[in-house]
Amino acid sequence: MSVLVVVECDKGEVKKSSLEVASYGSQVAQLLGTTATAVAVGEASEASLAQLGEQGISKVLYDAEPRLKDFVNGAYTKLIAAAAQQEDAKVLVLANSNVGASVGSRLAVRLQASLATNVVELPKNDGGQFTVKRGAFSGKAFAEVVLTGDRKIIAVKKNSIEAQHEAGKNATVESFSAQLSDVDFADAPKQVVLQDQAGGILLPEADKVVSGGRGMKGPENWGLIEDLAKALGAATACSKPVSDVDWRPHHEHVGQTGITVSPNLYIACGISGAIQHLAGVNSSKVIVVINKDPEAPFFKAADYGIVGDVFDVLPKLTQAVKELN
Amino acid sequence: MKFLVCISNVPDTTTKITFTPDNKEFNKAGVQFVINPWDEYALTRAIELKEVQGSGTVTVLNVGEADTEPNIRKALAIGADDAIRVNAYPKDAFFVAQQIASIAKDGGYDVILMGKESIDYNGFQVHGMVGELLGIPTVAPAMKLDMSGNTATLEREIEGGKEIVEVNTPFVASCQQPMCEPRIPNMRGIMTARTKPLKVVEPTGDASRTQVTEYQLPPKKQGVKLIPAESAGDLIKLLRNEAKVI
Numbered sequence A: 001m002s003v004l005v006v007v008e009c010d011k012g013e014v015k016k017s018s019l020e021v022a023s024y025g026s027q028v029a030q031l032l033g034t035t036a037t038a039v040a041v042g043e044a045s046e047a048s049l050a051q052l053g054e055q056g057i058s059k060v061l062y063d064a065e066p067r068l069k070d071f072v073n074g075a076y077t078k079l080i081a082a083a084a085q086q087e088d089a090k091v092l093v094l095a096n097s098n099v100g101a102s103v104g105s106r107l108a109v110r111l112q113a114s115l116a117t118n119v120v121e122l123p124k125n126d127g128g129q130f131t132v133k134r135g136a137f138s139g140k141a142f143a144e145v146v147l148t149g150d151r152k153i154i155a156v157k158k159n160s161i162e163a164q165h166e167a168g169k170n171a172t173v174e175s176f177s178a179q180l181s182d183v184d185f186a187d188a189p190k191q192v193v194l195q196d197q198a199g200g201i202l203l204p205e206a207d208k209v210v211s212g213g214r215g216m217k218g219p220e221n222w223g224l225i226e227d228l229a230k231a232l233g234a235a236t237a238c239s240k241p242v243s244d245v246d247w248r249p250h251h252e253h254v255g256q257t258g259i260t261v262s263p264n265l266y267i268a269c270g271i272s273g274a275i276q277h278l279a280g281v282n283s284s285k286v287i288v289v290i291n292k293d294p295e296a297p298f299f300k301a302a303d304y305g306i307v308g309d310v311f312d313v314l315p316k317l318t319q320a321v322k323e324l325n
Numbered sequence B: 001m002k003f004l005v006c007i008s009n010v011p012d013t014t015t016k017i018t019f020t021p022d023n024k025e026f027n028k029a030g031v032q033f034v035i036n037p038w039d040e041y042a043l044t045r046a047i048e049l050k051e052v053q054g055s056g057t058v059t060v061l062n063v064g065e066a067d068t069e070p071n072i073r074k075a076l077a078i079g080a081d082d083a084i085r086v087n088a089y090p091k092d093a094f095f096v097a098q099q100i101a102s103i104a105k106d107g108g109y110d111v112i113l114m115g116k117e118s119i120d121y122n123g124f125q126v127h128g129m130v131g132e133l134l135g136i137p138t139v140a141p142a143m144k145l146d147m148s149g150n151t152a153t154l155e156r157e158i159e160g161g162k163e164i165v166e167v168n169t170p171f172v173a174s175c176q177q178p179m180c181e182p183r184i185p186n187m188r189g190i191m192t193a194r195t196k197p198l199k200v201v202e203p204t205g206d207a208s209r210t211q212v213t214e215y216q217l218p219p220k221k222q223g224v225k226l227i228p229a230e231s232a233g234d235l236i237k238l239l240r241n242e243a244k245v246i
């Protein structure tokens, strides 16, 4: 019996959300009195996988099949299922990402497991009753869920668990083969298009986000958002109407119908704070709102606020960050 | 081409969420229910593809009790041809997925579409479970869907970009924007919806694998701390020293 952690890698590195997942998995293993093994997907370097020891992982399984570099649902599902069988995993932990949810839901059927997505805390194991807490109602509530199946799959929401770090510990990296055949790659991508990321920080992974709304007046003013984001090491985002009129690309749109983010810091500039926007950002740890209208609803959800003109306030903030660094 | 579009019945986006006094159930009193916003992308795209092909059918499917029928009728008014309601409370994603897979298998559908997730439970699970139960590919979440004969070309969102994927029918896709511009029903649609077939079937089995024991509301915010615009730079010091986020 063990805990199996699914680790997503990109350009040789383990993704930040997967470091959180690895920590989560090792803590679950401790809770259950067992060890945590990881199975890595994507393009990984041996060194970065060995470093997962710092998150408490003892062993990492890695299939170097080149076609696994990009996400292929069929092949990933088979690979992870094979690893789960080999390790006799009773609990699987993955990121609540597009990859994690895609394979997690297939695995739930294949492994006859209970699945909980959007999980925000470590599980409780009371007298054999295994309970997790998950976000629900678009960030407006939480649900305590009992996973009644023999096997459990948990998809952990980003930024809800701090990645532990015990320097110098290494995991052993073992090559692993799931005997994948062409059939398993039937849904392999014909092409992968990577987005232009401001400062190279992915919005879904970011722990700081600077976001602009219609109050920014036009795309030509986004330099102000980008400057602050760059100074902070933050990703950039926007409200729906901004992407609807193509001031910004769709992948930056956060909210009910866009991306859900839960960074440590969310700075909203010229965004009114409509409930549909809040749905995608209200689980951010600290929310800062800059709006010239003191009645803007966003102030009700904010921790810090400035009633003022973004064109005047943003340069001051960027300047202050630069002075701090 | 036969399209099956799964819709769920969810509290309107702007609903203030409250629970029954024992915190065991969502408090439905006074709440307006709508078609899950993500499902509207699936529904509209299916109708558009049917129109482009000039043939085929769009069937909507809901797992829910009788009170979901107004929204099923709305989907018919938007342009679906017929509807099926599986007469059961949607207990959990696995239960729902089993009902969908069973209907899909019996009906011989080519394309099964649904929204990325429902805005009440935010599961993002049903698509993969249905695909796995049927042994067919799933593409989730899909931002674009085009069909040529039996081959579909989709754009799937991945963190940091998108994948262009080609799959053959049958397949499952969960949809999100910017797939299409969701349609609203017009008068003619509303009139014809009344006479379109809505079949009610009983569920197959009652297996579920999760159980919600309690709902909670997030802790109340402390209230906003306002910093004067003239000394905006002070905010940065607070973010470092007080909030400790930079």
Ligand SMILES: Cc1cc2nc3c(=O)[nH]c(=O)nc-3n(C[C@H](O)[C@H](O)[C@H](O)COP(=O)(O)OP(=O)(O)OC[C@H]3O[C@@H](n4cnc5c(N)ncnc54)[C@H](O)[C@@H]3O)c2cc1C
Binding pocket: A212, A213, A214, A215, A216, A238, A239, A240, A241, A242, A253, A254, A255, A256, A257, A258, A269, A270, A271, A272, A273, A274, A275, A276, A277, A280, A290, A291, A292, A293, A296, A308, A309, A310, A311, B013, B037
């Ligand atoms: C089903 C549905 C789903 C939706 N999904 C989403 C979603 O996912 N994400 C989303 O964002 N929205 C979504 N919306 C839209 C949402 O309801 C709002 O319309 C939207 O969030 C408003 O965007 P905004 O705040 O940028 O623009 P506005 O509402 O126009 O607000 C602009 C704000 O900028 C302020 N402002 C103007 N000039 C300045 C200045 N110089 N300095 C400082 N402040 C200034 C104004 O005071 C105002 O508060 C959805 C709507 C529906 C119906």
